[in-house]
Amino acid sequence: MTEKLVTIFGGSGFIGRYLVRHLAQKGWRVRVAVRDVQKAAFLKPAGNVGQISLFPASVTDAASVAAAVHGADAVVNLVGVLFERGQRTFDAIHVEGATTVAKAAVAAGVKRLVQMSALGADPQSPSAYARSRDAGEMAVRGIFPGVTIFRPSVVFGTEDGFFNRFGRMAQLSPAIAFFTNSNPHTPAGGGSKFQPVYVGDVVEAIAQSLEGEGHSGKIYELAGPRVYDMREIMNIVNRETQRKRMVWGVPYVIADIAAIFLQFLPTPLLTPDQVKLLKLGSVATGRRPGLAVFGITPTTLEVVVPTYLKRFRPLQQNKRIRAEAR
Ligand SMILES: NC(=O)c1ccc[n+]([C@@H]2O[C@H](COP(=O)([O-])OP(=O)(O)OC[C@H]3O[C@@H](n4cnc5c(N)ncnc54)[C@H](OP(=O)(O)O)[C@@H]3O)[C@@H](O)[C@H]2O)c1
Structure with missing residues (x-):
């Protein structure tokens, strides 16, 4: 050693x-x-x-x-x-x-x-x-x-704070929301990009x-191999948790208001500064070197995320899988 x-x-x-x-x-x-x-x-x-x-x-x-x-x-x-x-x-x-x-x-x-x-x-x-x-x-x-x-x-x-938060939301809530400043029914209305x-x-x-x-x-x-907007991310969460929730585009002003209150929780669900960060998204500028310098081919999230979002699926899924395995 x-x-x-x-x-x-x-x-x-x-x-x-x-x-x-x-x-x-x-x-x-x-x-x-x-x-x-x-x-x-x-x-x-x-x-x-x-x-x-x-x-x-x-x-x-x-x-x-x-x-x-x-x-x-x-x-x-x-x-x-x-x-x-x-x-x-x-x-x-x-x-x-x-x-x-x-x-x-x-x-x-x-x-x-x-x-x-x-x-x-x-x-x-x-x-x-x-x-x-x-x-x-x-x-x-x-x-x-x-x-x-x-x-x-x-x-x-597996232990990330991002997909797990949305997975939990899909498990507990009848709809999952993303924030956008454009009409959510248009291609440009998918919210911030990551x-x-x-x-x-x-x-x-x-x-x-x-x-x-x-x-x-x-x-x-x-950064990973692909840029996703928030609507695409929510659709992935919906698919992998098999919850079939409504994916709802909400104006950012709702996030601004919610954050004023949610910031005071012991572990805040959302703070005004986090809303500012969300609005900016998180995409590589390309002005700096990245994973390629290390000879790393970036792993796609479609390969990894399903393996841990499974835990948010309805219980019947597990029963069905067990029944099939018998
Ligand atoms: N995860 C992401 O998506 C992401 C994206 C971009 C950048 N980053 C950055 O990458 C870094 C690691 O992220 P992460 O997701 O692994 O964060 P994390 O799970 O929140 O871990 C943060 C670590 O910092 C420790 N810590 C907090 N305050 C400390 C203090 N005063 N002295 C010593 N240790 C302290 C925590 O230990 P305790 O158990 O003691 O609290 C914990 O081990 C962070 O700087 C984060 O901002 C993360």
Whole structure:
């Protein structure tokens, strides 16, 4: 086994768990820096005995970050938040937190640093999330010029927050809605556009970027093979959950109003800033290199998404499948 050690911040999250497993399979020793070590214990069986260790750290605590990166050859920062709560602001996590990780990486003599960002990172964006992503990138590049930055579109995979949310909606509600600013009965009325990328492709790109200097100082856009509008995505969800729900195009003004109230839920269903992000969609600009540089053929969502949206199908489906199997 190689002696190389990587510290991953955010390793207990959706993308993180795939990255931990993938890097362990490639022979890395993996130190997962998490706020709650017990909650992340499920990660340990992803490697051989002793290959994956859990380390208590928060990107808001510089001393814990310094300890977490001590002795590491590489560091990956996946930490991100989709809504703000108290001191957990976009700036505190995406800018100050990322800065803390980059400074600690420099101080520890780390060779490779990966910073996760997002498509749409832009100082002029109407979304505070997207502006903070840009500011985070700039700050980290100023401290660790060789950092590799990844900007994914919406990421899909078994535990994703995107398709699972719509699958749950199809399970519970008589209609599934998408937001649009045009007439939903016209081809142009399908709502915002997304280019979903498979989590397995994302972690393979990150893993390759940790090897050697070839990806040093680069910014990559990670996107899937096809652009979908929201109506197409809802139709896929409808088909794969076998719920036959009405797919309903709703004006964005409804989202604007709903978000004013929904933002106050303990885990907000929708915030005003998320509505701004939704309106922008998430499609690669093509101005940055992408998965092709890594020799990765992007996985289509039609291959993967049905495997986990199945769980939202009506119960009778399972009974029928069991009956057929007898
Ligand atoms: N998933 C997507 O579609 C997508 C698309 C574009 C960009 N991204 C970006 O990719 C990154 C990973 O996404 P994800 O979907 O895997 O997110 P996720 O499931 O929400 O995971 C986020 C991780 O960050 C950790 N974290 C939060 N605050 C922290 C803190 N103060 N200190 C240390 N760790 C902290 C969380 O750990 P706890 O268990 O301690 O909360 C969790 O492990 C994020 O930066 C996200 O914005 C994701």
